[in-house]
Amino acid sequence: MPAPSPANSRPGGADALPRCAVCGTGSRQPPFRPDPPEQAPDLDLRPGEPVRSTMARWLQQCPNCGYAAPNIGRAHPAAAQAVLAAPFRALMADASYPALARRFLAWSHVLEETGALHAAAEASLQAAWVADDLSRPDLARTWRLEAVALWRSGPPLDAEQTVRVVDALRRAEAWDDAEATAAALAKSNPPEAVAQVLALERRLIGAGDSGRHTVASALPPPARRPHVAHQRIAGRGEPFFARLKRWFRGG
Ligand SMILES: [Zn+2]
Numbered sequence: 001m002p003a004p005s006p007a008n009s010r011p012g013g014a015d016a017l018p019r020c021a022v023c024g025t026g027s028r029q030p031p032f033r034p035d036p037p038e039q040a041p042d043l044d045l046r047p048g049e050p051v052r053s054t055m056a057r058w059l060q061q062c063p064n065c066g067y068a069a070p071n072i073g074r075a076h077p078a079a080a081q082a083v084l085a086a087p088f089r090a091l092m093a094d095a096s097y098p099a100l101a102r103r104f105l106a107w108s109h110v111l112e113e114t115g116a117l118h119a120a121a122e123a124s125l126q127a128a129w130v131a132d133d134l135s136r137p138d139l140a141r142t143w144r145l146e147a148v149a150l151w152r153s154g155p156p157l158d159a160e161q162t163v164r165v166v167d168a169l170r171r172a173e174a175w176d177d178a179e180a181t182a183a184a185l186a187k188s189n190p191p192e193a194v195a196q197v198l199a200l201e202r203r204l205i206g207a208g209d210s211g212r213h214t215v216a217s218a219l220p221p222p223a224r225r226p227h228v229a230h231q232r233i234a235g236r237g238e239p240f241f242a243r244l245k246r247w248f249r250g251g
Pocket residue numbers: 020021022023024025062063064065066067
């Protein structure tokens with residue numbers, strides 16, 4: 001197996017381009033520092049605008065070998081083998097997939113090969129978002145179901161991640177699996193904000209609605225929420241709840 005190139009760690013001159021950690025090719029990769037989202041995220045936590053429409057800049061991709069990652073100057077020791085192997089080469093050559101979606105699938109593949117199954121699921125879901133934007137529901141469905149399979153093949157999921165599995169199944173119109181997964185989660189007495197999102201998911205599943213909805217639509221307006229519920233949610237400190245709390249307050 002070829003070792004990842006040490007080229008990226010070599011001190012370069014002022015005009016040296018950042019180097020791919022897999023093949024050593026230098027390329028111009030502008031840094032990406034997005035402004036924080038101002039709109040509520042979707043139920044699967046796809047961020048609202050202005051981050052939402054910046055997906056073309058979320059990942060860097062090497063123009064030579066196709067390795068894609070948030071920073072292609074770094075790579076897991078097993079990444080080079082994955083990038084040079086036949087499945088990755090076939091993915092790179094598959095022009096039937098949109099190029100931006102292939103970039104997320106490339107990252108997903110590398111993550112899966114290096115054992116980061118939940119991160120691979122995220123990247124596969126992101127490929128589905130690209131397909132959503134390009135009005136390719138066939139591809140979006142395929143990649144949502146791949147994300148679900150990756151989530152389920154990794155370590156056990158917590159309640160908030162399981163809601164995202166339910167959402168991916170609903171958006172992929174896998175109604176029976178979506179409802180069964182939602183029902184099992186509902187029985188586990190999930191935290192209140194998760195329960196509220198879950199209740200919306202179950203209403204949407206019951207109505208056969210596979211569309212996009214935001215977290216804001218799952219939560220009642222702040223004025224109607226009892227004070228004690230605010231305190232309970234504020235005390236949890238998980239990222240998902242922190243995000244929900246911001247949307248509660250009219251974000
Ligand atoms: Zn490369």
